[in-house]
Amino acid sequence: MIDAKNITVKIDDKTLVNNVSMRLEPGKFSVILGKNGAGKSTFLKALTGDITPFEGMVLVNGKNLDSVSPVKLARKRAVMMQELHLSFSFTALEVVLMGRSPHSSGFESAGDQKIAMECLKRAGVDHLADRAFPTLSGGEKQRVQFARMLAQLWDRVQQQLPCCLLLDEPLSSLDLAHQHNMMHLVKSLSRSGVAVMMILHDLNLAAQYADEVHVMKEGRTFALGSPHEVFKPEIIEMAFDCPVHIMQHPHHRCPLVIASNQIDERMRKVI
Numbered sequence: 074m075i076d077a078k079n080i081t082v083k084i085d086d087k088t089l090v091n092n093v094s095m096r097l098e099p100g101k102f103s104v105i106l107g108k109n110g111a112g113k114s115t116f117l118k119a120l121t122g123d124i125t126p127f128e129g130m131v132l133v134n135g136k137n138l139d140s141v142s143p144v145k146l147a148r149k150r151a152v153m154m155q156e157l158h159l160s161f162s163f164t165a166l167e168v169v170l171m172g173r174s175p176h177s178s179g180f181e182s183a184g185d186q187k188i189a190m191e192c193l194k195r196a197g198v199d200h201l202a203d204r205a206f207p208t209l210s211g212g213e214k215q216r217v218q219f220a221r222m223l224a225q226l227w228d229r230v231q232q233q234l235p236c237c238l239l240l241d242e243p244l245s246s247l248d249l250a251h252q253h254n255m256m257h258l259v260k261s262l263s264r265s266g267v268a269v270m271m272i273l274h275d276l277n278l279a280a281q282y283a284d285e286v287h288v289m290k291e292g293r294t295f296a297l298g299s300p301h302e303v304f305k306p307e308i309i310e311m312a313f314d315c316p317v318h319i320m321q322h323p324h325h326r327c328p329l330v331i332a333s334n335q336i337d338e339r340m341r342k343v344i
């Protein structure tokens with residue numbers, strides 16, 4: 074559905090992403106991992122068209138991203154960036170209704186309102202519908218944002234038509250239970266035909282839920298494969314510059330990554 078081919082992004086003389094390719098397919102849950110500054114968000118911005126790559130191309134159903142009309146694209150591809158900056162004090166419901174704008178001709182219908190409320194409910198934040206978005210906690214904002222994306226893709230998800238979700242660290246403010254709730258929700262969306270790409274920092278959530286893991290290091294693809302193929306000490310230690318133990322999860326049978334308690338030498342000096 075979305076095919077990023079040999080993407081290179083440069084800013085001034087600095088190469089932030091170097092020849093990275095990725096294929097997002099309906100039914101596949103892909104996770105991008107990598108240490109801070111590895112180039113994950115920059116690659117995502119190239120995938121969404123927010124940044125024009127220096128080299129390479131992004132195809133949506135075989136067509137160049139630039140040639141797809143923004144409204145058509147918005148009906149089948151939703152993006153959740155790290156932060157949503159709003160100039161006005163919209164309510165949570167109004168934020169979710171924004172997800173319906175590619176489907177309406179200026180005014181949201183009663184049907185759109187119903188869908189927006191249902192999406193707030195699925196994200197567990199329907200009780201916050203009338204609250205001003207800026208007054209919500211970090212985790213509540215993330216769940217409302219997730220509801221907005223769900224509202225955007227609602228029609229295609231209901232009809233099990235291919236569509237795509239791109240998420241940049243959507244769990245960063247969520248507590249343990251809500252992290253797993255959202256991962257379950259995303260996994261079930263992928264199983265109903267949504268192509269998912271998520272940037273994560275939690276290796277164990279990736280190991281438990283992802284179909285494919287893409288590890289980036291210094292702007293390049295460092296490792297790519299299933300969690301069982303990628304979660305090997307030699308790969309993870311080099312990718313993250315951190316010693317780890319990797320064992321089998323006692324319940325889920327997926328890899329379980331435990332960071333060794335050795336502290337980075339530079340940190341040791343500060344402490």
Ligand SMILES: Nc1ncnc2c1ncn2[C@@H]1O[C@H](COP(=O)(O)OP(=O)(O)OP(=O)(O)O)[C@@H](O)[C@H]1O
Binds near residue numbers: 089111113115
């Ligand atoms: N506009 C810019 N100008 C200069 N450098 C930039 C710019 N945008 C990003 N960078 C640098 O490019 C590198 C990759 O940034 P990016 O945000 O893609 O990393 P990331 O892997 O998403 O990191 P994190 O896990 O910390 O969010 C970083 O070193 C960042 O400082």
